[in-house]
Amino acid sequence: MPKKTKPEGDLLQGTLDMLILRTLVVGPAHGHSIAHAIEFGSDEILQVEHGSLYPALYRLEDRGWIAAFWGTSDNNRKAKFYRLTPAGRKQLTAETNRWERLVKGIARGLRPAAG
Amino acid sequence: MLFRHAKRDAESARDIQFYLDTETEDNIARGMPPEEARAAARKKFGNPTLTREDIRLNGSAFLETTWQDLRFSLRTMRKSPAFTLTAILTLALGIGGNTAIFTLIRAVLLKPLEYRDPDHLVYFSVDNPRRNLQDLSFNTLQFDQMRAGAKSFCALGAYGRPENVMLSKNGEPEALKGARVSANFLDVLGIKPILGRSFLAEEDKRGGRPVAMISAGLWKRRFGGDPLTAGQTATLDATPYTIIGVLPDGFAFPFPNMDVWVTRPSEWSVFPPRYWDLPLLNGFARLTPQATLEQARAEMNVLQHRYAAAHPNLMNADAGVTMRVVWLKDRLVADARPMLWTLFGAVGFVLLIACANVASLLLARATSRSREFAVRVALGAGRFRMIRQLLAECLVLATAGGALGMLLAKWSLSAAPRLVAISLPRAAEIHLDSTVLVFGVGLSILTAVLFGLFPSMQASRPDLAQELRVSGAAAEQGRSARFTARSLLVIGQIAFSIVLLIGAGLLMRSFVALHDVDPGFQPANLLTAKIALPLARYDTDPKRAAFFRELLPRVEQLPGVSAAAIAMSLPATNWIRTNYWVQGKPSPDIGEPSTNAVIQSITPGYFRALGIPLKRGRELSARDNIPRAPPVMVINETLAHLLWPEYPHGENPVGRRIKEAYDKAVGWMEVVGIVADIHEGGLANNAVPEFYLPSVVHPPQTAYLVLRTPADPLRFAGAMRKAVLAVDPDQPLADIKTMESVLTSTFGQRRLTMWLLGSFAAVALLLAIVGMYGVIAYSVARRTQEVGIRRALGAQQSDILRLVLGQGLALSLAGVAIGIAGAFALTRVMKGLLFHVTATDPATFAGIAILFVIVALAASYIPARRAARIDPMNALRVG
Numbered sequence: 001m002p003k004k005t006k007p008e009g010d011l012l013q014g015t016l017d018m019l020i021l022r023t024l025v026v027g028p029a030h031g032h033s034i035a036h037a038i039e040f041g042s043d044e045i046l047q048v049e050h051g052s053l054y055p056a057l058y059r060l061e062d063r064g065w066i067a068a069f070w071g072t073s074d075n076n077r078k079a080k081f082y083r084l085t086p087a088g089r090k091q092l093t094a095e096t097n098r099w100e101r102l103v104k105g106i107a108r109g110l111r112p113a114a115g
Numbered sequence: 116m117l118f119r120h121a122k123r124d125a126e127s128a129r130d131i132q133f134y135l136d137t138e139t140e141d142n143i144a145r146g147m148p149p150e151e152a153r154a155a156a157r158k159k160f161g162n163p164t165l166t167r168e169d170i171r172l173n174g175s176a177f178l179e180t181t182w183q184d185l186r187f188s189l190r191t192m193r194k195s196p197a198f199t200l201t202a203i204l205t206l207a208l209g210i211g212g213n214t215a216i217f218t219l220i221r222a223v224l225l226k227p228l229e230y231r232d233p234d235h236l237v238y239f240s241v242d243n244p245r246r247n248l249q250d251l252s253f254n255t256l257q258f259d260q261m262r263a264g265a266k267s268f269c270a271l272g273a274y275g276r277p278e279n280v281m282l283s284k285n286g287e288p289e290a291l292k293g294a295r296v297s298a299n300f301l302d303v304l305g306i307k308p309i310l311g312r313s314f315l316a317e318e319d320k321r322g323g324r325p326v327a328m329i330s331a332g333l334w335k336r337r338f339g340g341d342p343l344t345a346g347q348t349a350t351l352d353a354t355p356y357t358i359i360g361v362l363p364d365g366f367a368f369p370f371p372n373m374d375v376w377v378t379r380p381s382e383w384s385v386f387p388p389r390y391w392d393l394p395l396l397n398g399f400a401r402l403t404p405q406a407t408l409e410q411a412r413a414e415m416n417v418l419q420h421r422y423a424a425a426h427p428n429l430m431n432a433d434a435g436v437t438m439r440v441v442w443l444k445d446r447l448v449a450d451a452r453p454m455l456w457t458l459f460g461a462v463g464f465v466l467l468i469a470c471a472n473v474a475s476l477l478l479a480r481a482t483s484r485s486r487e488f489a490v491r492v493a494l495g496a497g498r499f500r501m502i503r504q505l506l507a508e509c510l511v512l513a514t515a516g517g518a519l520g521m522l523l524a525k526w527s528l529s530a531a532p533r534l535v536a537i538s539l540p541r542a543a544e545i546h547l548d549s550t551v552l553v554f555g556v557g558l559s560i561l562t563a564v565l566f567g568l569f570p571s572m573q574a575s576r577p578d579l580a581q582e583l584r585v586s587g588a589a590a591e592q593g594r595s596a597r598f599t600a601r602s603l604l605v606i607g608q609i610a611f612s613i614v615l616l617i618g619a620g621l622l623m624r625s626f627v628a629l630h631d632v633d634p635g636f637q638p639a640n641l642l643t644a645k646i647a648l649p650l651a652r653y654d655t656d657p658k659r660a661a662f663f664r665e666l667l668p669r670v671e672q673l674p675g676v677s678a679a680a681i682a683m684s685l686p687a688t689n690w691i692r693t694n695y696w697v698q699g700k701p702s703p704d705i706g707e708p709s710t711n712a713v714i715q716s717i718t719p720g721y722f723r724a725l726g727i728p729l730k731r732g733r734e735l736s737a738r739d740n741i742p743r744a745p746p747v748m749v750i751n752e753t754l755a756h757l758l759w760p761e762y763p764h765g766e767n768p769v770g771r772r773i774k775e776a777y778d779k780a781v782g783w784m785e786v787v788g789i790v791a792d793i794h795e796g797g798l799a800n801n802a803v804p805e806f807y808l809p810s811v812v813h814p815p816q817t818a819y820l821v822l823r824t825p826a827d828p829l830r831f832a833g834a835m836r837k838a839v840l841a842v843d844p845d846q847p848l849a850d851i852k853t854m855e856s857v858l859t860s861t862f863g864q865r866r867l868t869m870w871l872l873g874s875f876a877a878v879a880l881l882l883a884i885v886g887m888y889g890v891i892a893y894s895v896a897r898r899t900q901e902v903g904i905r906r907a908l909g910a911q912q913s914d915i916l917r918l919v920l921g922q923g924l925a926l927s928l929a930g931v932a933i934g935i936a937g938a939f940a941l942t943r944v945m946k947g948l949l950f951h952v953t954a955t956d957p958a959t960f961a962g963i964a965i966l967f968v969i970v971a972l973a974a975s976y977i978p979a980r981r982a983a984r985i986d987p988m989n990a991l992r993v994g
Contacts, residue, residue, distance in 0.1 A: 004483040030133065031130055031131075031133065031134050032133065032134045032137045032138060035134070048136075049159070049161030050158060050159050050161065051131070051161030051162060051166040052132065052159045052161060052166070052169075053163075054127065054130065054131060054134075054166050054169075054170055054171040055166060055170050058123070058170045059128065073133070073137065075137060076142055077133060077136065077137070078129070078133070079130075079137075080126065080129070080130045080133065085638060095926045
């Protein structure tokens, strides 16, 4: 059986959710552009297979944080667009605060070891 | 729901296709050839099929999340096969052992008897507390009076001693196992024959028509399962009996493995008719729906009182005699109960130890996965969801362990059916049924919660700020809490396994003590067999004496046989005790058990054949064993001591005269010799007073043949059988066994318990040691830096070794101390299984404790050596 997700796929599931939400703050987008936006936005640090984005999209849709509609893309194809819901916006704020606390914690922890 | 799934699936397919198309187009626009562009798009995306599957499984329904949890568990387990395998095997041992023992307990102790309305069936017999005798038989007169007088019962039945019945029906004669029962026995139990009818009341009277019922097994084996068997005639004990009915398969009343049932329970063929009014009966009855057990007991005691007052000179008429009335089931399984509960307790301990081991493994893994947990919580996984996920992992482990365990139980029960059958009542009813399966499944779930809940709760509450630091004292705190938990688990494991080891040790010492008992003769290379002479053809002493006189030289002359003898009983088989008088001494208190002696009737070569040393005087000779010879006897040393307390000094018993009460007509007999004691009552019992008479005086109805042979006595079974058939072509031999197996057959239950408890203890020891090794090894890994600093500050390798070994010692001493306290409290339940060892035997307790500490130190030595070899420079750099 081929390896489908890297270990960080499990690990960073929550991160991915947050990054998707953040991408959609600027407006609706389809899967392809979300994937590229995240890859570009994270300085290509998050080397995740783009496919692993899709389960997250459907999960977020199930949770009501994003909503989907079918529209036409720049290259004139039928595409599924995703947009942020009010609940998703609230979630993003909460997650971002949490993430910042975490990052601070990690930074504090890293300092003595680095020295 | 399904529709929603299909829609979602189609949607995700189009969604993914859009990605691939767009990415391919973009790639082409960047100048890639189309083929390459498509491949690159796919590579970027990953596996679309798996992604779709992921999306499909990503639904929010409870079942789907559970499925997700399980799948995730399986994936995590596959990632650490060593952990998974260890945990599953450990759990399989625990759950398997419990399931196997529960199967026995359910079949033997818990399940109601397979008779109609079994809650109303009672057993009754006689107690003589003043003489410290329990569960004695009663006689026909007593039974008749109770049957007439008792109002608490709808029906009362009685059964006599087990019989050897000889079947001679076309072909070789066969010795069968028979039971003597009152005619109403099937009515009392509420059982119907599968063929024919049960006994009639008139067939139960002395001189009634000879009729028999047979087992389903015998019916199929000897009568071809012929439906016309009922009404046929078969020759039993040389008398034509009408077979009137066939009993259901597995019917095991009053004894297991019977072939034939006949009426007139007091007419025991081992005794001549003049003894048939002796107490030979035990009773069973069905309570009326209104009556209670206490009422029935009170009523029976009144009736017993009345009997004793009316017949002061008969047996069971002493003032102190009371009636024992207990539930029939309790009586049938009484012998097995302490053993089974002991084993259940033991195997329960094993399961607890196994759970502790797996919990400890999980805690260790929680340490290595703590970052994963912390990040998952940080990224928004709820605590409940985390516990659920971790418990799902435990459930998967427990289910796998439970399934394997139940296979293990099934396999072990079918591998040892003989061992179980000889040691347990109701053995035919033992099988893994649905209740046992439910028990096994329930136990697996319980086990998962038991070993999984604590580690899961611990792991799901990581202190984020601490866990995510790479090192530092705070992270250390969380880990050290887990380490303390693991240490406590190990101490508990050690304590439990100490209790088991001590229990097994006590049994083993008992067993060794039993084997060390000097039987008083040479049991090796002896072949024995039972000859039950049918009363119909051998109804007088001269006829029986003639048979033995004819048989003995034939077996003595068999090539290889160096000696042969015939006796009334063998050590560890039935015996007959009787009163006696010594000429010139006051007559002893009749019925006082200490003045009873075992009466043996032997052919003169008996002492030589068995290898019983002669202590004084002479053996019985051929001249003593002819009719009308001057009556003589040989006594054993216990009897000599009893009668002449100064023996071997003082007055010489040889030459004194003794008269026995078994047959007063024999008159005074001169003591001509004294022989060493043998354990007539089996090795677990002390030697008893005994006298040996020439067989011509009481030629036994049921006798034992003993042959002294070269190695492998069973080789001579065929020749022995042929010799008997040459004397009487209708006479079968029963119970052909070596003397050694006759002696050890009484150990059956002890041996089974010892083996089982011993293996449980071994598993427990192994698990405890593995658990301990794990904790010490972990602690060494955790303290690498500390050890490095110590070494840098000048500690020697030996200091480090001592440090780690000290830790192991502290853990094991704590566990051993608790275990010994527990054993003190618990081993007394197995008092009845011990022999020559007290339940708190200091040597066993100390021995096990020392043994355990040594093993524990050996287990800690491996990590200790690793710690001692830590290179201080490396250790400090890693930090």
